[in-house]
Amino acid sequence: MKKNVGFIIACSVLALLTAIGIGTWIYQISGGLGVTGMNNSVSWGLYTSMFMLFVGLSAGGLIVASAASIFGISKYKKVALPAVILSTVCIVAATGFVLVDLGGVARVFNLFVSPQWNSPLIWDVFVILLYLIINIVYLVLMSRSEKNERSLKVISGIALPIAILVHSITAWIFGLEIAKEGWYSSLMAPLFVVSAIDSGLALLLIVLSVLNKLKIFEVEKKLMASLAGLLATVIAIDAFLIFCELLTLGYPGGSGAELLSVMLTGQTSFLFWGEVFCLVVPFLILVFSVNRERTGLVVASSALVVVGVFFKRLWLLLTSFVIFNTAGAPGVTIGNSNIAEQTWLMQGMYMPTIVEIVIAIGIISLAALLYLILANRLLQTREHDIGLAATPSVAV
Amino acid sequence: MTKYGMVINLNRCIGCKTCVVACKMQNNVPMDMLWNRVINAGARSYDDAVGSYPNLIKQYTPVACQHCENPPCQAVCPVGATHTDEFGRVLIDYDVCIGCRICMAACPYNARVFNWSEPVRVPDFDYGQKEVAVRPVGVVEKCTLCAERTSEGKDPMCVSACPSRARTYGDLDDPESAISLLIRDAKPEHLLPEKGTSPKIYYIT
Incomplete structure (x- = not known):
């Protein structure tokens, strides 16, 4: 019964933050x-960075889950369901960040x-x-009491390339813009996919x-230790x-070097070096197998990786402005x-306001709330079905 | 076919900003934003000279939408709000724009401005030509090559207002037009030619 109270309190707090x-x-x-x-001067900010981050967090978890199913890595199959729930709520959050960023949200139907x-x-x-639909179908298929392995394999075979595509296309929003030095690069899509896998895997852990x-x-x-080993590898890539x-x-020097100096020593340097710290430290921890056995260290490293990738989204976006x-x-x-007060800017200038931060927290809370509700429903029933739950009293 | 363009002779530009104000007045552009601005490339502040004494130069460059033949802003617009009309003018349909601002990121010239809040105008009413559409909050706007004037056969306001006659406007597709002759004669350049945007605005430097 103790868990019930904690669950309800968590849900209420998240619901309140969402409402705010x-x-x-x-x-x-x-x-x-x-x-x-x-x-x-800087026409995209925190919302767009969070959009990139959450598309990545979503794609990362799903890539691991569906790859497990496709390549028959049976030990990872166990986490497929929590991973797909995670991917679903993260893509909902990403969509939220696009909607709040629109100046004319009332005209959003023009997209169709x-x-x-x-x-x-x-x-x-x-x-x-498409990705959202696949996630939901995947969820439905997986939470059935009698799982059809064949259909699961088919849906994960569709989900994996779409998950990679979803993040590549997000990268191309930036990577195809010739106006912005630092964005315009063919490496943008692979870079985004790898960032998606490490941050998504870290969040999953x-x-x-x-x-x-x-x-x-x-x-x-x-299993945690094995996933943490995978995480260390992806961080290195x-x-x-x-x-x-x-x-x-x-x-080559010139304007590229000028831009690089903004990142290394200029306005966005704390984001860049913050990311370096947040990737190097977890790598140094997780590269040793003894550390991977300690859940506390794995979780702390994972948290650093998520923060590091968030920093990366910010410097990647903002430096080029x-x-x-x-x-x-x-x-x-x-x-x-x-x-x-001024009308003119000689360089791009941006600092998120309280409004942006509160809205961002609201969207993240919504995603967390959705996750708790879905996990509580789907994961619980699943345990009952396969007879893992020790006592029925844990169900809410 | 008709394709409107402009040549700006930087050797004639005196940096008086008459075109800036004329544009703002004609097009009802609100406070804190401009469709057309004049910059001193390489200078630390406006009207500052560049170089070291006695080898100083002072050059003014008016920058607005370059009405590119290959407009990156139009390519990335998800709803087709940015389009090129039959006269080669790159225009925005304000009823279609969803305010995603990908075009602002895509424009290499920082030519686009956004209506972040309810527009503030001094004086407190709409000014300029009455046919110019009033833009709502949350849409992007920029130079239209004075679409309302040029459709009537007039010159854009910045061209008419320029006291030093630095600007030449006309039909790039007519080989005998004043602008075509000037382009053949003076071999003007584009801003940021390395971006491959092929602007219809040319600069004589």
């Missing part, structure tokens, strides 16, 4: 995006009325919809340990790709007079 977030969003809609820190198929954003809209603690879902230590990208950016291509005094007009 929705209220703040209504406030934002009523006055326009001027209540955010975004302006004409007059889609313009050249736009990577329209590719993303449709692939995310955190969620699994929380579910274990709440006694909703039982996870063996050995992520770091390698970032290094390749930055070397290519900076080596700092220097204008057609630079010159007095710069560009700010457009959003709420954030500064």
Whole structure:
């Protein structure tokens, strides 16, 4: 019965935060995006970074789960259900971050009325919809009491390429824009996919340990250790790709080197070095198999990885806005007079406002709430069906 | 076919910003944003010279939408709000724009501005030509090559207002037009040619 109380309190707090977030969003809609820190110089900010992050968190978990099913890695199959629930709620959150970022959310139906198929954003809209549907079908198939292994294999065979595609297309929103040095790179899609796998896997490890603690879902230590080993490998690949990208950016000198200096020593340097710290430390911890056996260390490392990838989303997005291509005094007009007295900006400037942060917390709370509810329903019944639950009293 | 374009002679530009104000007035552009701005490339502040004494230069560059032949903003617009009309003008349909701002990220010239909040105008009413659409909150706007004037056969307001006659406007598809002759004669350049956008705005430097 103790767990019931904790569960209800957690749900209530998350529901409250969600409600505050929705209220703040209504406030934002009523006055326009001027209540955010975004302006004409930096026209995308926290919302877009969070969108990238959550698409990644979603794709990462699903890539691991569906790969397990396709390649018959039976030890990972056990976490497939919590992983797919995670991927579903994360893609819902990602969609939320797109909606709150729109200036004309009332005209959002134009995406379906007059889609313009050249736009990577329209590719993303449709692939995310497809991805959401596949996630739900996957969930339904997996939470059936009598699982059909064949249909599961088919759906995971569809889910894996779509999960990779969903994050590649998100990368192409940035990677295909020739205007922005630092974005325009063919490495953007692989970089995003790898970041998706490491952050998604890290979040999955955190969620699994929380579910274990709440006694909703039982996870063996050995499985956690094995996933943590995979995480360490993916972190290394992520770091390698970032290094390749930055070397290519900076080596020829000129404007690329100028941009790199913004990242290494300039405005976005704390985000970049923050990410380096948040990837190097977990790697150094998880590379030793003794550490992977200790759940506390695994969870702490995973948390660092999620934060690190969040930092990466921010520096990747913001750095390319700092220097204008057609630079010159007095710069560009700010457009959003709420954030500064001046009309002109010589360089891109952005700082998220309280409104943005509250709305972001609201969306994350909604995702967490959705996860708790779904996990509680689907994971519990599953345990009953296969007779793992020790006592029926754990059910809510 | 008709394809409108403009040549700006930077050797004639004196940085007076008359075109900036004329554009703002004509198009009802609210406070804190401009469709057309004048910059000193490489300078630390406006009107500052570049170089070291005595080898100083001072050059003014008016920058607005370049009405690209290959507009990156139009390619990425998810709803087709940004389009090129039959006269080669890159325009925005404000009723269609959903305010996602991917076009602002895609434009290499920072030519696009967004209506972040309820527009503030001084004086407190709409000004400019009455046919110019009033933009709602949450849409992107930019230079239209004064679509309302050029459709009537007039020059854009920045061209008419320029006191030093630095701007030449006309039909790029007509080989005998003043602008075509000027382009053949003076071999003007594009801004950021390396981006491959092929603007219809040219600069004589």
